[in-house]
Amino acid sequence: MSKTINLITAPLSKANPVTVLILGICSALAVTAKLKPAIVMALSVTVVTALSNLIISLLRKGIPSKIRIIVQLIVVATLVILVDQFLKAFMYDVSKQLSVFVGLIITNCIVMGRLEAFAMGHKPLESLLDGIGNGLGYGSILVIVAFFRELFGSGTLLGYQVIPQGLYDFGYINNGLMILPPMALIIIGIIIWLQKPEEDSK
Amino acid sequence: MMDAMGIFFRSIFIDNMVFAYFLGMCSFLAVSKNVKTSFGLGVAVTVVLLITVPVNYLLDKYVLSAGALSWLNPAFADVSLDFLTFILFIAIIAVIVQILEMVIEKYSPALYNSLGIFLPLIAVNCAILGASLFMQEKNFSSVGQSVAYGLGSGLGWLLAIVGIAAIREKIRYSKIPRRLQGTGIAFIITGLMGIAFMAFLGISFS
Numbered sequence: 058m059s060k061t062i063n064l065i066t067a068p069l070s071k072a073n074p075v076t077v078l079i080l081g082i083c084s085a086l087a088v089t090a091k092l093k094p095a096i097v098m099a100l101s102v103t104v105v106t107a108l109s110n111l112i113i114s115l116l117r118k119g120i121p122s123k124i125r126i127i128v129q130l131i132v133v134a135t136l137v138i139l140v141d142q143f144l145k146a147f148m149y150d151v152s153k154q155l156s157v158f159v160g161l162i163i164t165n166c167i168v169m170g171r172l173e174a175f176a177m178g179h180k181p182l183e184s185l186l187d188g189i190g191n192g193l194g195y196g197s198i199l200v201i202v203a204f205f206r207e208l209f210g211s212g213t214l215l216g217y218q219v220i221p222q223g224l225y226d227f228g229y230i231n232n233g234l235m236i237l238p239p240m241a242l243i244i245i246g247i248i249i250w251l252q253k254p255e256e257d258s259k
Numbered sequence: 260m261m262d263a264m265g266i267f268f269r270s271i272f273i274d275n276m277v278f279a280y281f282l283g284m285c286s287f288l289a290v291s292k293n294v295k296t297s298f299g300l301g302v303a304v305t306v307v308l309l310i311t312v313p314v315n316y317l318l319d320k321y322v323l324s325a326g327a328l329s330w331l332n333p334a335f336a337d338v339s340l341d342f343l344t345f346i347l348f349i350a351i352i353a354v355i356v357q358i359l360e361m362v363i364e365k366y367s368p369a370l371y372n373s374l375g376i377f378l379p380l381i382a383v384n385c386a387i388l389g390a391s392l393f394m395q396e397k398n399f400s401s402v403g404q405s406v407a408y409g410l411g412s413g414l415g416w417l418l419a420i421v422g423i424a425a426i427r428e429k430i431r432y433s434k435i436p437r438r439l440q441g442t443g444i445a446f447i448i449t450g451l452m453g454i455a456f457m458a459f460l461g462i463s464f465s
């Protein structure tokens with residue numbers, strides 16, 4: 058039982074796909090300037106990783122190993138199209154903000170990485186949990202980065218003003234640098250710094 | 260023609276794949292440990308982009324976008340296959356990469372040995388699919404423009420990965436806080452390089 062729970066909790070901390078394994082940075086950092094698109098992106102990726110893991114794991118005995126990459130890509134692409142159409146239908150403004158980055162979930166290394174490394178060799182239920190865990194692990198980093206960027210960059214959270222007006226009157230100014238894309242990388246660098254355990258044996 | 264030049268330089272410096280959109284970061288960080296392999300991967304990415312972007316442009320123009328099928332039969336004028344974009348683009352990319360790998364293996368074994376190992380990686384490189392999707396969003400008016408965009412994006416990516424590989428080789432023996440070594444510092448350097456690249460923002464091509 059604890060092993061099953063571990064499948065979900067490990068990717069959140071010590072096996073985090075973003076900060077420890079350095080996967081899946083590609084498609085997502087540009088969406089972290091604000092909290093809301095980051096949360097939507099995190100949920101979309103979680104849905105795609107979880108379901109694609111499940112489907113590939115169900116199919117794993119029938120896929121010839123030579124064409125497995127194509128099969129995986131097709132499954133992932135189909136799921137991403139579903140997510141994209143769903144966002145366009147129900148959250149049009151957010152889907153406009155995310156623009157091409159929803160499509161880029163297809164080539165997100167986390168999705169492909171988990172399919173290759175886990176779903177091809179494990180049972181469907183375990184794969185589903187592994188997918189959820191990794192999606193959430195990725196999402197958590199996204200949300201942390203977006204939280205700091207929106208708080209310091211715009212003074213808001215989810216669009217609501219958080220930093221009191223009094224502080225602005227006092228001379229506080231929003232840090233415009235946080236809105237710019239490169240700051241996302243620097244924040245992740247700092248998260249890695251804080252998270253990495255000290256290796257004494259070196 | 261000037262348009263194409265503008266797009267070309269814009270995609271190298273201003274809309275740089277790595278620094279402005281973070282595309283292709285996975286292989287960017289994993290491979291950028293030394294200059295030689297980074298250069299190989301950069302060239303491979305450029306070649307693949309140069310081919311896939313125009314092909315996907317034609318696909319978008321004559322098959323996918325709204326009313327695109329009207330050349331086949333006027334009755335199809337209001338058919339839009341827009342929702343198939345992702346799956347067709349990624350399939351085209353996978354096929355082109357596969358073909359390229361076979362052609363290179365057949366005609367130039369030496370090139371295959373230095374480039375070949377990167378090719379399978381490229382099919383799932385976000386920069387490739389990203390460039391095609393951006394191309395679709397930008398509504399280019401001719402094939403020439405999409406060629407310029409593909410080539411420019413590839414060269415921009417090459418520039419970025421060779422640049423960071425050179426810096427990483429230099430700092431290998433520097434004193435970096437232990438927990439920051441490796442990937443941590445690579446992230447921060449990429450961020451700083453991104454800020455440096457923003458200096459190009461003021462340039463306009465018209």
